[in-house]
Amino acid sequence: MKNDDPGALKLGWSDFARGRHVPSGSHVWFNGTEEELLDLVRAGWPRRRPGAGRDGLDKVVIVPVPPQGFVSATVKVDERTPLRAEFTRRQPHEDGYIRVLASGPREEVRHAAVVLYAADVLLENGGTRSGDYDWEVVCLLAGPTADEPMDPLTMARNMMEKPGGTYCAYTAAQFAEAIWYWSQRAAALSE
Helix, strand or coil: CHHHCHHHCCEEECHHHHHHCCCCCCCCEECCCHHHHHHHHHHHHHHCEECCCCCCCCCEEEEEECCCCEECCEEECCCCCCEEEEEECCCCCCCCEEEEEECCCCCCCCEEEEEEEEHHHHCHHHCCCCCCCCEEEEEEEEECCCCCCCCHHHHHHHHCCCCCCCCCCCCHHHHHHHHHHHCCEEEECCC
């Protein structure tokens, strides 16, 4: 099967990921080239697992990659952490939301993974593809834990099929774990 042979896969970056995961930004980034990251994905492809809330390997996958070269996007917060809130949007056509940012050291990266969407999934909910790829990188994950929960706002966007979301049902336990995890972290301010 084509999905099982990483050498046969046509992998690429989505425009969405390319615009978000930039050096010195407030999202995870990789200190290598796009092609170097895709090579890591190909090497890790046999260890892929279904994306959060998914059962199979045909729509959304998370591919573990070595953490070297990744920079985390989060700051572990406490009562002394300077915080700032802003109203923002991920993309112009999406609903806006409040995002909390923190000033402080970014968390150490001990685990990294790449989230990829299959070509047909990218077209759901009015989405678009960025190229003629079988799979596109949509998100980089890097931080202190191997199974970092998805941001609860992202989960809600997906489950309610809001603009930019891709439908997926999550359990109450998945939401609770995500809320608890993210209540102790904030996005790092851009450098």
